[in-house]
Amino acid sequence: MATMHAVVTTGVGGYDRLEYREVPVPTPGADELLVRVLAAGVNNTDLNTRVGWYSSSVSGSTEDAGEADGPRTDGGWGGATPFPLIQGTDCCGVVETPGELAGRRVLVRPCMRTRGFGSLDTQWLGSDRDGAFAQYVAVPASEVFPVDCDWTDVELASLPCAYGTAENLLHRAAVGPGDRVLITGASGGVGSAAVQLAVRRGATVVAVCSAAKADAVRAIGADRVLARDEDLGEALGARAVDVAVDTVGGPGFGDVLRVLRRGGRYATSGAIAGAVVQLDLRTAYLNDLTLIGATAWDEPVFGELIRAVEAHELRPLVAGTFPLADIVAAQQAFAAKKHVGKLVLVPPTP
Known part of the structure; x- marks a missing residue:
């Protein structure tokens, strides 16, 4: 039986749950393709899944989920995570x-609408089924999706989850x-x-980040950058923006x-700063606000990203490779939050 190198996450817990070892090369089923992985990005969801942050028993930030051993039956997006998992x-x-x-360089859409786009049911690569922390994936x-562009493999691997999630948020918020x-x-x-995708849509962007990263965020198109410890009301005034894209919460x-x-x-x-928040319903209904939660990607999202890349309308932001x-080491660097953009893993050549 052919084997490959992969990182297998054995369950909820700390970094010791990540085992780099040989496993069988997956056999694609009907209507599946075998893809040789050239590069794989690191995302919040990788860490969140490993520590069980999606469990309703966790109320704090992504750093507060702990590294508890043992199962959390609701620790995945759709229930229990199917450990062991790549x-x-x-x-x-x-x-x-x-x-x-065959032989084409491709990106895999990580948010799979398993029952079609008429249903919000999803299956996520690397959370609900084996993913790309391996030499091969089925x-x-x-x-x-084939891609024709001059981006490197590492640059392309920075795109799917982060850019797809961002485009979906902007799409849902019109x-x-x-x-x-x-x-x-x-x-x-x-x-x-x-930031990049909102600018591409013709919007004016007010960005919030740490002061140390302000120049980097301004360089990718933000019209104004606020430090994350600034008071938004004082800096912007009441009723100052049309749309808020918030992945911080807390x-x-x-x-x-x-x-x-x-x-x-x-x-x-x-909600990296905390999933359980205080909401004054009067703020929502007296101001006729629309609150949008977005996990399942809508049908146009991923194809639109591919078109944007091929038209040279986006800049890859790779902070480092491992x-x-x-x-x-890659996940520790990711958790330290000292980088701007994405960290990417490169598997050994078979």
């Missing part, structure tokens, strides 16, 4: 299966020309992608709502 939501690779796409043919958009966590993977949630204009839209896909075997 994680890895971002995949840039080459199709190995004979056929029309995925549905419908989720494989961001368009003339909108003023507040983006929190703007130096992170999703935040920095949202204690600042109420301040974000208060700077939205009457009829404004709030969209979220994360060999796949060094996944612990």
Whole structure:
């Protein structure tokens, strides 16, 4: 039996749950393709899944989930995570299966709408099924998208999860020309992608990040950058923005709502500063706000990203690379939050 190197996450817990070892090369099923992984990005969801942060028993920030041993029956997005699991939501690779796409460089859409786009049911690469922290991955043919561009493999691997999530948030919030958009966590993977994609849509961007990262965020298109410890109300005034794209949550949630204009839209896909927040319902209903939660990607999202890359309308933001075997070091660097953009893992060549 052919084998490959992979990182297997054995259960909820600390970095000791990440085992770099040999496992069988997956056999693609009907309507699936075998993809040789060229590079795989690191995302919040990789860490969140390992520590069980999606469990309703966790109320704090992504750093507060702990490294508790033992199962959390609701620790995954759709219930229990199917450990042991090969994680890895971002995949840039080459199709190995004979056929029309054989030998093509591709990206895999990580958010798979298993029952079609008429249902919100999803299956996520690296969370619900084996992912890209390996030399090979088997995925549905419908989720494989060829890409023709001059981006490197590592640069392309920084795209799927972060940029797809950001584009989905902007799509759901109907961001368009003339909108003023507040983006929190703007130096992170999703935040920095949202800055670029909002600018691409013709919006004016107010970004929030640490003061040390302000220049980097301004360089990718933000019109104004606020330090994350600034008072939003004092800096912007009441009802100052049309849309808020917030992946931070936590204690600042109420301040974000208060700077939205009457009829404004709030969209979220994360809560790195805390999942349980205080909401004054009067702020929401007296201002006719729309609150949008976005996990399942809508049909146009991933194809639009591919078009944007091929048209040279986006900039890759790769902060660093690590060999796949060094996944612990990569996740520790990711958790330290000292980088701007994405960290990417590179598997050994078979």
